[in-house]
Amino acid sequence: MFHIYCPYCEEHREEEEFHPKGQAHIQRPEDPEACSDETWGDYLFFRDNPRGVHHELWVHAVGCRKFFNITRHTVSYEILETYKMGEQPSVTAKSLSEKDKQAGVQAASGGWQTVGARPESDALNKGARV
Amino acid sequence: MSDVKEFDTRPTGSPSSESPLAWSFHRRGTPPREASAGVTLREKAFLGHLILRGGAIVLDEAVREVLGITLPARPNTLALDNSGERSIQWLSPDEWLVIVPGGEEFALEGRLRKALGQAHYSIVNVSGGQTVLTLRGEKAREVLMKSTPYDVHPQAFPVGKGVTTVFAKASVVLRRPTEEGWELVVRRSFADYCYRWLLDAAAEYGVIVER
Numbered sequence: 001m002f003h004i005y006c007p008y009c010e011e012h013r014e015e016e017e018f019h020p021k022g023q024a025h026i027q028r029p030e031d032p033e034a035c036s037d038e039t040w041g042d043y044l045f046f047r048d049n050p051r052g053v054h055h056e057l058w059v060h061a062v063g064c065r066k067f068f069n070i071t072r073h074t075v076s077y078e079i080l081e082t083y084k085m086g087e088q089p090s091v092t093a094k095s096l097s098e099k100d101k102q103a104g105v106q107a108a109s110g111g112w113q114t115v116g117a118r119p120e121s122d123a124l125n126k127g128a129r130v
Numbered sequence: 131m132s133d134v135k136e137f138d139t140r141p142t143g144s145p146s147s148e149s150p151l152a153w154s155f156h157r158r159g160t161p162p163r164e165a166s167a168g169v170t171l172r173e174k175a176f177l178g179h180l181i182l183r184g185g186a187i188v189l190d191e192a193v194r195e196v197l198g199i200t201l202p203a204r205p206n207t208l209a210l211d212n213s214g215e216r217s218i219q220w221l222s223p224d225e226w227l228v229i230v231p232g233g234e235e236f237a238l239e240g241r242l243r244k245a246l247g248q249a250h251y252s253i254v255n256v257s258g259g260q261t262v263l264t265l266r267g268e269k270a271r272e273v274l275m276k277s278t279p280y281d282v283h284p285q286a287f288p289v290g291k292g293v294t295t296v297f298a299k300a301s302v303v304l305r306r307p308t309e310e311g312w313e314l315v316v317r318r319s320f321a322d323y324c325y326r327w328l329l330d331a332a333a334e335y336g337v338i339v340e341r
Contacts, residue, residue: 008223009293010205014279016296062301063294064205064222 002077004058007084008066021057023047024069051075053093058082134243138236139255149175150261150321160339161329168269168335171328174262178235179315180228181221182242184251189226192245193218196238201226208292208305219292219305227303227315229262261321263328265312269335274312276331278304282312298327 002015029035029043048054054074059067071081071091080091151173182189190201199218202209208219216234219227230238239253265273274282280295281287282304292305300323303315316324329337 008205014296016279062296064225066222 002079004070004079005082006060006063006066007068007082008064009060013060013063017060017062019059019061021059021067024055024057050093053080053091053096055089055092136236136239136243139258140233140236147176149173150316150318151175151325154322154325155341160341161333161337163338164336166336167267167338169265169267169273169332169337170270170340171325171332171337172264172266172340173325174264174313176232177257177262178228178230178232178238179255179257179260180230180235180239180242181254181256182218182226182228182251183224183253184246184249185224188246188249188251192242192249193228195245196241197228197230206291206293208290208307210290210307214307217307219303221294221303229315232257259318260315261318263314263316263321263324265314265328266310267335269332270312272335273328273332274304277327278302280304298324298331300324 002018003012004015004018005012006018026043026047029039032040051074054072056070056072057067058070059065067085069083069085069087069089070079071083071089072079080096081089083089182193186201186203190203193199193201197211197216197218199209199211199216202218202220205220205223208217210217216230217228219229221227228238235255235257239255242253271282278295278297280293287306289306289309292303294301294303297304297314297316300316300320302317302320302324305313305315307313314324329339
């Protein structure tokens with residue numbers, strides 16, 4: 001069971017009280033009449049399915065009944081952040097990979113991490129790759 | 131004054147009315163009184179329930195003027211007047227539940243509408259849709275612990291708190307207006323189910339149903 005922090009109730013609640021509602025931050029094309037079929041089709045039907053950090057829309061169905069966003073890691077199921085509607089996430093795939101770079105962790109594109117990527121072993125790695 | 135049409139849901143004269151638990155009482159009666167019961171259950175039927183929606187600042191002014199209670203602005207809080215009979219509870223950032231003694235709700239709605247004027251708000255009388263069950267006794271908390279995943283330890287659930295949460299697969303508004311008693315605001319359609327669940331959960335401690 002998850003313990004999810006509801007940004008409106010300002011406390012952690014049981015997962016039972018929540019429902020996931022799919023991908024967050026989907027923007028409706030400004031002018032649907034003028035946009036291409038492909039853009040409209042993307043907007044209506046196509047969703048991201050990343051391996052790693054994903055921003056999702058959830059609703060606190062039994063509770064305050066407000067929609068909010070969750071940043072969740074789809075591999076570890078870890079909830080990295082919850083934030084209100086209309087706000088932008090502070091944790092993103094990009095911000096995480098930058099943090100990893102600073103800590104010397106080499107992140108593969110899929111989100112998995114490889115060991116031995118510290119700056120001091122950089123020369124070794126270079127030699128190995130050639 | 132807004133142009134909303136109001137009507138009193140309570141009919142004039144005195145036709146007989148049934149509480150949401152009437153059917154449960156009719157069908158199974160109440161359990162025999164036990165001398166050493168740990169839980170006392172009681173229905174507070176026919177209270178006036180209003181749902182207020184709108185901005186906190188606008189509503190607060192009106193509610194203080196009309197009811198004399200400050201609108202609870204913090205999440206999951208509950209405010210009572212001095213008599214303890216009228217209460218306002220935070221349900222969501224723009225939604226509050228007002229419970230007043232039965233018969234007062236229609237007049238209150240009118241006074242609130244007058245005080246709110248042309249502001250952007252909504253008031254809905256939901257008195258017929260829900261009922262209040264009270265739970266008292268030293269084992270009341272144990273019964274709740276069996277029924278809801280929410281933490282009901284006094285440290286996490288002090289007096290003056292109220293939450294909407296899962297209760298026995300249904301949903302209730304669970305609140306603690308006083309030190310010794312808990313209140314459950316249950317939907318009319320779930321009332322019989324919740325009542326029977328509570329009887330079952332409280333059976334091991336001994337239960338008295340007051341009527």
